[in-house]
Amino acid sequence: MYAQLVKSEGSKSREDMTPxxxxxxxxxxRNEKIEPKEWMPExxxxxxxxxxxxxxxxxxxxxxxxxNWITRAPTxxxxxxxxxxxxxxxxxxxxxxxAAETLGVSRDELLEKLHSGNMKYSSIFNYPTLTWADMxxxxxxxxxxxxMNQVPLQRTSYGPYSRAMIRICKEESFHQRQGYDIMMKxxxxxxxxxxxxxxxxxxxxYPALMMFGPSDKDSVxxxxxxxxxxxxNTNDELRQKFVDQTVPQAEYLGLTIPDPDLKWxxxxxxxxxxxxxxxxxxxxxxxxxxxxxERLGARVKAWEDGAWFRDGLMxxxxxxxxxxxxxxxxxx
Amino acid sequence: xxxxWPLWEIFIRGQHGLNHRHVGSLHAPDAEMAIRNARDVYTxxxxxxxxxxxxxxxxxxxxxxxxxPLFDPSNSKVYRHPTFFDIPDEVGHM
Numbered sequence: 001m002y003a004q005l006v007k008s009e010g011s012k013s014r015e016d017m018t019p020x021x022x023x024x025x026x027x028x029x030r031n032e033k034i035e036p037k038e039w040m041p042e043x044x045x046x047x048x049x050x051x052x053x054x055x056x057x058x059x060x061x062x063x064x065x066x067x068n069w070i071t072r073a074p075t076x077x078x079x080x081x082x083x084x085x086x087x088x089x090x091x092x093x094x095x096x097x098x099a100a101e102t103l104g105v106s107r108d109e110l111l112e113k114l115h116s117g118n119m120k121y122s123s124i125f126n127y128p129t130l131t132w133a134d135m136x137x138x139x140x141x142x143x144x145x146x147x148m149n150q151v152p153l154q155r156t157s158y159g160p161y162s163r164a165m166i167r168i169c170k171e172e173s174f175h176q177r178q179g180y181d182i183m184m185k186x187x188x189x190x191x192x193x194x195x196x197x198x199x200x201x202x203x204x205x206y207p208a209l210m211m212f213g214p215s216d217k218d219s220v221x222x223x224x225x226x227x228x229x230x231x232x233n234t235n236d237e238l239r240q241k242f243v244d245q246t247v248p249q250a251e252y253l254g255l256t257i258p259d260p261d262l263k264w265x266x267x268x269x270x271x272x273x274x275x276x277x278x279x280x281x282x283x284x285x286x287x288x289x290x291x292x293x294e295r296l297g298a299r300v301k302a303w304e305d306g307a308w309f310r311d312g313l314m315x316x317x318x319x320x321x322x323x324x325x326x327x328x329x330x331x332x
Numbered sequence: 333x334x335x336x337w338p339l340w341e342i343f344i345r346g347q348h349g350l351n352h353r354h355v356g357s358l359h360a361p362d363a364e365m366a367i368r369n370a371r372d373v374y375t376x377x378x379x380x381x382x383x384x385x386x387x388x389x390x391x392x393x394x395x396x397x398x399x400x401p402l403f404d405p406s407n408s409k410v411y412r413h414p415t416f417f418d419i420p421d422e423v424g425h426m
Contacts, residue, residue, distance in 0.1 A: 038396040084376075091373050098357045101339070107359060108336045164356075171377070310361075314335060317362035 002058035002122045002146055004213040005285060006051040006231075011224040028229050033159040036102040044228050049105050050119070051230060052161055056096035057114045057121035061295050063089045065129040066138060074132060078182075082135060085175050092168045099160040115300045123281060124211050126289030127203070133186050133193075137200035139179015141208040141246065147172050148242045149212070152232035161230070180249065187253045194254070201250065202258045206276040212239040214278060244270045339388040340366040342373075344380035352384050360385075 014022065021041055027034065034040055063086050070086065073079035097107055113119040124142055129135065150172065153165045186197040213219060213235040225231035243262075250257050257273075265272045283289065337359040343352035355374045360366035366385040374380070394402055410416050419426050 035396065037393070087372070087376065091376065094358060094373050095356055098339075101357075106336060167356075310337065311335075313361035313365065314337065317365075320362065 002062075002149070002211070003051045003054040004122060004211065005120070005221070006047065006054060006225070007221055011227075025227070028157045028227075031155075032157075033162060034157050035159045043224070044230075045103050047225060047228070048158055048161065048230055049100055049103050051225075052096055052100040052103075052164075053105070053110050053113070053119050054121060056093045056100060056110070057119060058125065059089050059093035059096060061114075061121045061125045061299060062142075063093075064295050064298055065125055065127070065291075066135060068129050069132060069135050072132070073135075081178055085139070085178060088171050088175065092164075092171070095164040095167055096161075099158075099164045102160045111303060115296070115303060117287065117296070120285060121295075122211060123284040123289065124207050125295060126284050126291045127207050128291055130203075131196050131200060133182070133196040133200035134204070136179050136182030136186060136197060137204040139175050139177075140183055140249070141179070141201075141204050142211070143172060143175040143179060144246065145208050145211045145242050147176060148238050148245075149233075155229070155232060157229035183253055183255075187255065197253065198255050201255050205258050206280075209239055209242070209273075209276045210281045210284075212236075212242070214281070215275065218278075240270050243273050247271055337361050340370075340385045341388050341391060342366070342370045343384040343386070344370075344374055345382040346380055347378070352382065355379075357388060363387075 012021065014025070017025065020039060024034075024039065024041060024044075034044075066082060066086050066089075070079060070082055073082050097110060100110060101107060110119070114121070124145075129138065147169065150165055150169050154162055154169055156162045156165065183197055183200075186193045216222065216234045216236045219235050222231060222234055226234075247257060247262065259274045261272065261274045263272050264270075284292070287293075338361075339357055340360055340363075341357045342355050344355050345352045358366065358369050358373050360369050363385055367383050370383050370385060375383070406412070
Protein backbone atom coordinates (compact mmCIF):
# COMPACT_ATOMS: atom_id res chain seq x y z
CA MET A 1 0.00 0.00 0.00
CA TYR A 2 1.15 3.53 -0.50
CA ALA A 3 0.82 4.42 3.18
CA GLN A 4 2.70 2.07 5.48
CA LEU A 5 3.27 2.46 9.21
CA VAL A 6 1.00 5.48 9.55
CA LYS A 7 1.05 6.40 13.21
CA SER A 8 -2.50 6.65 14.50
CA GLU A 9 -3.54 8.89 17.36
CA GLY A 10 -5.51 8.30 20.51
CA SER A 11 -7.25 4.96 20.65
CA LYS A 12 -10.09 5.43 23.16
CA SER A 13 -12.77 3.23 24.60
CA ARG A 14 -16.33 4.50 24.37
CA GLU A 15 -16.47 5.15 28.12
CA ASP A 16 -13.55 7.58 27.84
CA MET A 17 -14.99 9.51 24.90
CA THR A 18 -16.52 12.97 25.18
CA PRO A 19 -20.13 13.34 23.92
CA UNK A 20 -18.74 14.99 20.78
CA UNK A 21 -16.41 12.05 20.14
CA UNK A 22 -19.25 9.57 20.66
CA UNK A 23 -21.47 11.45 18.20
CA UNK A 24 -18.58 11.50 15.72
CA UNK A 25 -17.94 7.76 16.04
CA UNK A 26 -21.67 7.11 15.60
CA UNK A 27 -21.68 9.08 12.36
CA UNK A 28 -18.79 6.96 11.08
CA UNK A 29 -20.53 3.77 12.16
CA ARG A 30 -23.59 4.88 10.17
CA ASN A 31 -21.28 5.28 7.14
CA GLU A 32 -21.83 9.04 6.98
CA LYS A 33 -19.04 10.92 5.27
CA ILE A 34 -17.11 13.46 7.32
CA GLU A 35 -16.59 16.72 5.43
CA PRO A 36 -13.81 19.31 5.78
CA LYS A 37 -15.27 21.95 8.05
CA GLU A 38 -17.18 19.60 10.32
CA TRP A 39 -16.07 18.80 13.85
CA MET A 40 -13.60 15.95 14.08
CA PRO A 41 -11.28 14.67 16.82
CA GLU A 42 -7.79 16.12 16.56
CA UNK A 43 -6.37 12.60 16.33
CA UNK A 44 -8.56 11.78 13.32
CA UNK A 45 -7.38 14.93 11.58
CA UNK A 46 -3.71 14.32 12.33
CA UNK A 47 -3.79 10.65 11.36
CA UNK A 48 -5.51 11.48 8.09
CA UNK A 49 -2.98 14.19 7.25
CA UNK A 50 -0.20 11.65 7.80
CA UNK A 51 -1.91 8.96 5.77
CA UNK A 52 -3.14 11.07 2.84
CA UNK A 53 0.16 12.97 2.82
CA UNK A 54 2.17 9.77 2.71
CA UNK A 55 -0.10 8.47 -0.02
CA UNK A 56 0.36 11.67 -2.06
CA UNK A 57 4.13 11.64 -1.60
CA UNK A 58 4.18 8.03 -2.82
CA UNK A 59 2.37 8.95 -6.02
CA UNK A 60 4.82 11.78 -6.68
CA UNK A 61 8.02 9.91 -5.78
CA UNK A 62 6.59 6.90 -7.61
CA UNK A 63 7.06 8.76 -10.87
CA UNK A 64 10.82 8.56 -10.55
CA UNK A 65 11.50 4.83 -11.02
CA UNK A 66 9.30 4.80 -14.13
CA UNK A 67 10.43 8.19 -15.39
CA ASN A 68 13.82 6.51 -15.62
CA TRP A 69 12.56 4.49 -18.61
CA ILE A 70 10.57 7.05 -20.58
CA THR A 71 13.53 7.93 -22.79
CA ARG A 72 14.47 4.27 -23.14
CA ALA A 73 11.11 2.68 -23.93
CA PRO A 74 11.49 0.12 -26.74
CA THR A 75 8.90 1.66 -29.09
CA UNK A 76 7.21 5.00 -29.58
CA UNK A 77 3.87 3.47 -28.52
CA UNK A 78 5.35 2.08 -25.29
CA UNK A 79 6.89 5.46 -24.63
CA UNK A 80 3.59 7.28 -25.10
CA UNK A 81 1.83 4.78 -22.82
CA UNK A 82 4.47 5.06 -20.10
CA UNK A 83 4.37 8.84 -20.33
CA UNK A 84 0.59 8.79 -19.86
CA UNK A 85 0.94 6.45 -16.91
CA UNK A 86 3.54 8.61 -15.20
CA UNK A 87 1.41 11.68 -15.85
CA UNK A 88 -1.49 9.91 -14.14
CA UNK A 89 0.71 9.37 -11.07
CA UNK A 90 1.35 13.11 -10.94
CA UNK A 91 -2.40 13.69 -11.16
CA UNK A 92 -3.05 11.20 -8.37
CA UNK A 93 -0.53 12.96 -6.17
CA UNK A 94 -2.29 16.26 -6.82
CA UNK A 95 -5.78 14.91 -6.00
CA UNK A 96 -4.42 13.58 -2.73
CA UNK A 97 -2.49 16.72 -1.76
CA UNK A 98 -5.72 18.69 -2.26
CA ALA A 99 -7.61 16.23 -0.04
CA ALA A 100 -4.95 16.61 2.67
CA GLU A 101 -5.10 20.40 2.40
CA THR A 102 -8.80 20.39 3.30
CA LEU A 103 -7.63 19.25 6.76
CA GLY A 104 -5.78 22.50 7.35
CA VAL A 105 -2.24 21.68 6.27
CA SER A 106 -0.63 23.66 3.43
CA ARG A 107 0.93 22.17 0.32
CA ASP A 108 4.29 23.71 1.15
CA GLU A 109 4.20 22.25 4.67
CA LEU A 110 3.57 18.79 3.24
CA LEU A 111 6.40 19.14 0.74
CA GLU A 112 8.74 20.51 3.39
CA LYS A 113 8.03 17.46 5.56
CA LEU A 114 8.71 15.11 2.66
CA HIS A 115 11.95 16.88 1.79
CA SER A 116 13.19 16.91 5.38
CA GLY A 117 12.39 13.22 5.79
CA ASN A 118 9.69 13.86 8.43
CA MET A 119 7.03 12.31 6.22
CA LYS A 120 7.51 9.02 4.42
CA TYR A 121 6.53 7.58 1.08
CA SER A 122 6.08 3.94 0.18
CA SER A 123 9.17 1.76 0.63
CA ILE A 124 8.63 0.25 -2.83
CA PHE A 125 9.97 3.31 -4.66
CA ASN A 126 13.38 2.95 -3.06
CA TYR A 127 14.19 0.00 -5.28
CA PRO A 128 15.94 0.54 -8.62
CA THR A 129 14.36 -0.14 -12.02
CA LEU A 130 17.17 -1.86 -13.87
CA THR A 131 15.60 -3.19 -17.07
CA TRP A 132 12.57 -2.58 -19.29
CA ALA A 133 10.96 -5.67 -17.73
CA ASP A 134 10.89 -3.71 -14.46
CA MET A 135 8.29 -1.41 -16.04
CA UNK A 136 6.18 -4.50 -16.53
CA UNK A 137 6.75 -5.75 -12.99
CA UNK A 138 6.05 -2.33 -11.47
CA UNK A 139 2.75 -1.91 -13.30
CA UNK A 140 1.65 -5.46 -12.68
CA UNK A 141 2.77 -5.89 -9.05
CA UNK A 142 3.17 -2.41 -7.57
CA UNK A 143 0.06 -0.91 -9.12
CA UNK A 144 -1.71 -4.21 -8.49
CA UNK A 145 -0.87 -4.01 -4.78
CA UNK A 146 -1.89 -0.35 -4.70
CA UNK A 147 -5.28 -1.13 -6.27
CA MET A 148 -5.83 -3.89 -3.71
CA ASN A 149 -5.60 -1.26 -1.02
CA GLN A 150 -7.25 1.65 -2.79
CA VAL A 151 -10.45 -0.06 -3.85
CA PRO A 152 -11.71 -0.46 -0.25
CA LEU A 153 -10.48 3.06 0.57
CA GLN A 154 -13.13 4.45 -1.78
CA ARG A 155 -15.48 3.82 1.16
CA THR A 156 -13.28 5.63 3.68
CA SER A 157 -15.03 7.99 6.11
CA TYR A 158 -13.42 11.26 5.03
CA GLY A 159 -15.30 12.70 2.04
CA PRO A 160 -12.44 14.37 0.13
CA TYR A 161 -10.18 11.31 0.58
CA SER A 162 -12.95 9.00 -0.57
CA ARG A 163 -13.64 11.11 -3.66
CA ALA A 164 -9.94 11.23 -4.54
CA MET A 165 -9.75 7.44 -4.21
CA ILE A 166 -12.76 6.94 -6.48
CA ARG A 167 -11.10 9.02 -9.17
CA ILE A 168 -7.77 7.29 -8.71
CA CYS A 169 -9.25 3.79 -8.87
CA LYS A 170 -10.98 4.61 -12.14
CA GLU A 171 -7.63 5.43 -13.68
CA GLU A 172 -5.47 2.87 -11.94
CA SER A 173 -6.51 -0.34 -13.66
CA PHE A 174 -5.00 0.93 -16.91
CA HIS A 175 -1.70 1.03 -15.02
CA GLN A 176 -1.81 -2.56 -13.93
CA ARG A 177 -2.90 -3.78 -17.34
CA GLN A 178 -0.16 -1.89 -19.15
CA GLY A 179 2.35 -3.55 -16.82
CA TYR A 180 0.94 -7.02 -17.38
CA ASP A 181 0.89 -6.34 -21.11
CA ILE A 182 4.64 -5.63 -21.00
CA MET A 183 5.18 -8.86 -19.06
CA MET A 184 3.13 -10.88 -21.59
CA LYS A 185 5.17 -9.45 -24.44
CA UNK A 186 8.48 -10.20 -22.70
CA UNK A 187 7.40 -13.72 -21.79
CA UNK A 188 6.37 -14.46 -25.37
CA UNK A 189 9.73 -13.16 -26.62
CA UNK A 190 13.22 -14.64 -26.77
CA UNK A 191 14.58 -16.72 -23.87
CA UNK A 192 16.66 -13.69 -22.87
CA UNK A 193 13.55 -11.50 -22.74
CA UNK A 194 11.69 -14.05 -20.68
CA UNK A 195 14.67 -14.29 -18.33
CA UNK A 196 14.50 -10.51 -17.89
CA UNK A 197 10.82 -10.79 -16.94
CA UNK A 198 11.63 -13.54 -14.42
CA UNK A 199 14.45 -11.45 -12.98
CA UNK A 200 12.12 -8.46 -12.58
CA UNK A 201 9.56 -10.63 -10.77
CA UNK A 202 12.32 -12.01 -8.54
CA UNK A 203 13.41 -8.54 -7.50
CA UNK A 204 9.94 -6.97 -7.07
CA UNK A 205 8.01 -9.82 -5.43
CA TYR A 206 9.01 -9.28 -1.81
CA PRO A 207 9.17 -5.46 -1.99
CA ALA A 208 5.59 -5.63 -3.40
CA LEU A 209 4.49 -7.78 -0.44
CA MET A 210 6.05 -5.19 1.89
CA MET A 211 3.78 -2.50 0.44
CA PHE A 212 0.94 -3.70 2.68
CA GLY A 213 2.97 -2.88 5.78
CA PRO A 214 4.08 -5.08 8.67
CA SER A 215 2.26 -8.19 9.78
CA ASP A 216 -0.93 -7.58 11.78
CA LYS A 217 0.69 -8.84 14.95
CA ASP A 218 3.26 -6.02 14.66
CA SER A 219 0.93 -3.37 13.31
CA VAL A 220 0.19 -1.25 16.35
CA UNK A 221 -1.80 1.51 14.69
CA UNK A 222 -4.49 -0.46 12.96
CA UNK A 223 -7.30 -0.62 15.53
CA UNK A 224 -8.03 3.11 15.84
CA UNK A 225 -7.65 3.70 12.11
CA UNK A 226 -10.08 0.90 11.39
CA UNK A 227 -12.60 2.25 13.90
CA UNK A 228 -12.37 5.61 12.11
CA UNK A 229 -12.66 3.86 8.72
CA UNK A 230 -9.51 5.38 7.36
CA UNK A 231 -8.11 1.87 7.12
CA UNK A 232 -10.58 -0.68 5.83
CA ASN A 233 -8.69 -3.98 5.94
CA THR A 234 -5.76 -5.31 7.92
CA ASN A 235 -2.33 -5.54 6.29
CA ASP A 236 -2.34 -9.33 6.29
CA GLU A 237 -5.83 -9.59 4.77
CA LEU A 238 -4.79 -7.45 1.83
CA ARG A 239 -1.44 -9.20 1.41
CA GLN A 240 -3.18 -12.58 1.28
CA LYS A 241 -5.66 -11.28 -1.29
CA PHE A 242 -2.82 -9.92 -3.40
CA VAL A 243 -0.91 -13.22 -3.37
CA ASP A 244 -4.03 -15.20 -4.24
CA GLN A 245 -4.75 -12.93 -7.17
CA THR A 246 -1.19 -12.71 -8.45
CA VAL A 247 -0.03 -16.34 -8.40
CA PRO A 248 -2.34 -17.49 -11.25
CA GLN A 249 -1.30 -14.41 -13.25
CA ALA A 250 2.35 -15.44 -12.87
CA GLU A 251 1.47 -18.98 -13.90
CA TYR A 252 -0.19 -17.67 -17.05
CA LEU A 253 3.03 -15.88 -17.90
CA GLY A 254 5.02 -19.06 -17.25
CA LEU A 255 6.99 -17.29 -14.51
CA THR A 256 7.91 -18.66 -11.10
CA ILE A 257 7.15 -16.79 -7.90
CA PRO A 258 10.48 -16.63 -6.05
CA ASP A 259 9.17 -18.45 -2.98
CA PRO A 260 9.93 -22.17 -2.56
CA ASP A 261 7.36 -22.36 0.24
CA LEU A 262 4.49 -20.99 -1.82
CA LYS A 263 1.73 -23.58 -1.67
CA TRP A 264 -2.03 -23.69 -2.15
CA UNK A 265 -3.80 -24.27 1.16
CA UNK A 266 -7.14 -25.89 0.44
CA UNK A 267 -8.37 -25.40 4.00
CA UNK A 268 -8.04 -21.63 4.06
CA UNK A 269 -8.77 -21.29 0.36
CA UNK A 270 -5.61 -19.30 -0.26
CA UNK A 271 -1.88 -19.66 -0.71
CA UNK A 272 0.62 -20.11 2.09
CA UNK A 273 3.64 -17.96 1.36
CA UNK A 274 6.86 -16.68 2.92
CA UNK A 275 6.89 -13.36 4.70
CA UNK A 276 9.17 -10.70 3.29
CA UNK A 277 12.32 -9.83 5.21
CA UNK A 278 10.97 -7.32 7.72
CA UNK A 279 14.45 -6.22 8.76
CA UNK A 280 14.97 -5.03 5.20
CA UNK A 281 11.55 -3.31 5.25
CA UNK A 282 12.34 -1.31 8.38
CA UNK A 283 15.77 -0.42 7.02
CA UNK A 284 14.24 0.91 3.78
CA UNK A 285 11.59 2.88 5.69
CA UNK A 286 14.31 4.34 7.90
CA UNK A 287 16.03 5.69 4.79
CA UNK A 288 18.56 2.94 4.09
CA UNK A 289 17.13 1.32 0.97
CA UNK A 290 19.06 1.09 -2.30
CA UNK A 291 17.63 4.34 -3.75
CA UNK A 292 16.36 6.46 -0.81
CA UNK A 293 19.03 9.14 -1.18
CA GLU A 294 18.63 9.29 -4.96
CA ARG A 295 14.82 9.56 -4.86
CA LEU A 296 14.64 12.21 -2.18
CA GLY A 297 17.58 14.03 -3.77
CA ALA A 298 15.71 14.20 -7.09
CA ARG A 299 12.59 15.60 -5.36
CA VAL A 300 14.50 18.25 -3.43
CA LYS A 301 16.46 19.26 -6.52
CA ALA A 302 13.29 19.61 -8.60
CA TRP A 303 11.70 21.73 -5.87
CA GLU A 304 14.72 23.98 -5.42
CA ASP A 305 15.50 24.32 -9.12
CA GLY A 306 11.87 25.24 -9.78
CA ALA A 307 11.71 27.98 -7.15
CA TRP A 308 12.65 30.83 -9.53
CA PHE A 309 9.99 29.66 -11.96
CA ARG A 310 7.22 29.45 -9.35
CA ASP A 311 8.20 32.87 -8.04
CA GLY A 312 8.37 34.29 -11.56
CA LEU A 313 4.84 33.17 -12.36
CA MET A 314 3.57 34.64 -9.09
CA UNK A 315 5.29 37.96 -9.85
CA UNK A 316 3.76 37.94 -13.33
CA UNK A 317 0.29 37.25 -11.89
CA UNK A 318 0.69 40.06 -9.34
CA UNK A 319 1.74 42.53 -12.05
CA UNK A 320 -1.13 41.53 -14.33
CA UNK A 321 -3.54 42.01 -11.41
CA UNK A 322 -2.06 45.41 -10.73
CA UNK A 323 -2.39 46.45 -14.39
CA UNK A 324 -6.00 45.29 -14.54
CA UNK A 325 -6.83 47.23 -11.38
CA UNK A 326 -5.17 50.38 -12.76
CA UNK A 327 -7.09 50.04 -16.03
CA UNK A 328 -10.41 49.68 -14.18
CA UNK A 329 -9.52 52.67 -12.04
CA UNK A 330 -8.74 54.80 -15.12
CA UNK A 331 -12.03 53.79 -16.75
CA UNK A 332 -14.10 54.85 -13.71
CA UNK B 333 10.72 31.28 1.41
CA UNK B 334 8.60 31.61 -1.72
CA UNK B 335 4.91 32.26 -1.43
CA UNK B 336 2.59 29.38 -2.22
CA TRP B 337 0.45 29.58 -5.37
CA PRO B 338 -3.19 30.24 -4.51
CA LEU B 339 -5.74 27.42 -4.46
CA TRP B 340 -8.40 27.23 -7.20
CA GLU B 341 -11.57 25.16 -7.18
CA ILE B 342 -12.21 23.44 -10.50
CA PHE B 343 -15.58 22.88 -12.15
CA ILE B 344 -15.98 20.78 -15.29
CA ARG B 345 -18.92 20.36 -17.64
CA GLY B 346 -19.00 16.90 -19.17
CA GLN B 347 -20.09 15.86 -22.63
CA HIS B 348 -23.78 15.42 -22.07
CA GLY B 349 -25.11 18.88 -21.42
CA LEU B 350 -25.02 18.64 -17.63
CA ASN B 351 -24.06 21.46 -15.28
CA HIS B 352 -20.49 22.23 -14.44
CA ARG B 353 -19.61 20.02 -11.51
CA HIS B 354 -16.97 20.49 -8.83
CA VAL B 355 -14.18 17.98 -9.43
CA GLY B 356 -11.41 19.13 -7.11
CA SER B 357 -8.87 21.85 -6.67
CA LEU B 358 -5.34 22.76 -7.61
CA HIS B 359 -2.71 25.44 -7.11
CA ALA B 360 -1.87 27.92 -9.86
CA PRO B 361 -0.42 31.43 -10.01
CA ASP B 362 -3.35 32.89 -11.96
CA ALA B 363 -6.67 32.02 -13.60
CA GLU B 364 -5.18 31.28 -17.00
CA MET B 365 -2.65 28.83 -15.59
CA ALA B 366 -5.38 27.33 -13.40
CA ILE B 367 -7.36 26.46 -16.54
CA ARG B 368 -4.31 25.02 -18.26
CA ASN B 369 -3.42 22.94 -15.21
CA ALA B 370 -7.05 21.84 -14.76
CA ARG B 371 -7.00 20.56 -18.33
CA ASP B 372 -4.04 18.31 -17.44
CA VAL B 373 -5.14 17.32 -13.94
CA TYR B 374 -8.87 16.77 -14.43
CA THR B 375 -9.58 16.06 -18.11
CA UNK B 376 -6.93 13.56 -19.18
CA UNK B 377 -9.67 11.18 -20.35
CA UNK B 378 -12.12 13.40 -22.14
CA UNK B 379 -14.03 14.21 -18.97
CA UNK B 380 -15.03 17.67 -20.05
CA UNK B 381 -15.84 20.22 -22.68
CA UNK B 382 -15.70 23.30 -20.46
CA UNK B 383 -13.75 24.36 -17.38
CA UNK B 384 -14.52 26.97 -14.73
CA UNK B 385 -11.89 27.96 -12.19
CA UNK B 386 -12.69 29.96 -9.04
CA UNK B 387 -10.24 31.11 -6.41
CA UNK B 388 -11.00 29.04 -3.31
CA UNK B 389 -10.84 32.20 -1.19
CA UNK B 390 -13.67 33.74 -3.20
CA UNK B 391 -16.11 30.96 -2.32
CA UNK B 392 -18.48 31.53 0.58
CA UNK B 393 -19.76 28.28 2.02
CA UNK B 394 -22.60 27.55 4.40
CA UNK B 395 -21.26 26.36 7.72
CA UNK B 396 -21.84 22.78 8.92
CA UNK B 397 -23.41 24.14 12.13
CA UNK B 398 -26.16 25.83 10.07
CA UNK B 399 -27.15 22.51 8.52
CA UNK B 400 -30.24 22.18 10.72
CA PRO B 401 -31.67 25.71 10.38
CA LEU B 402 -30.94 25.80 6.64
CA PHE B 403 -32.18 22.45 5.50
CA ASP B 404 -34.54 21.01 8.09
CA PRO B 405 -37.51 23.27 7.12
CA SER B 406 -37.90 21.48 3.79
CA ASN B 407 -38.29 18.10 5.54
CA SER B 408 -41.90 18.77 6.49
CA LYS B 409 -42.99 20.01 3.07
CA VAL B 410 -43.65 16.66 1.46
CA TYR B 411 -46.36 18.21 -0.74
CA ARG B 412 -43.51 19.59 -2.86
CA HIS B 413 -43.08 16.11 -4.25
CA PRO B 414 -45.52 14.81 -6.88
CA THR B 415 -45.91 11.50 -5.03
CA PHE B 416 -47.75 13.36 -2.25
CA PHE B 417 -50.87 13.53 -4.42
CA ASP B 418 -53.02 10.50 -5.17
CA ILE B 419 -54.37 10.64 -8.68
CA PRO B 420 -56.92 7.93 -9.57
CA ASP B 421 -55.77 5.41 -12.17
CA GLU B 422 -58.67 6.35 -14.47
CA VAL B 423 -57.15 9.79 -14.94
CA GLY B 424 -54.20 8.24 -16.73
CA HIS B 425 -50.64 9.41 -16.80
CA MET B 426 -50.00 12.77 -15.14
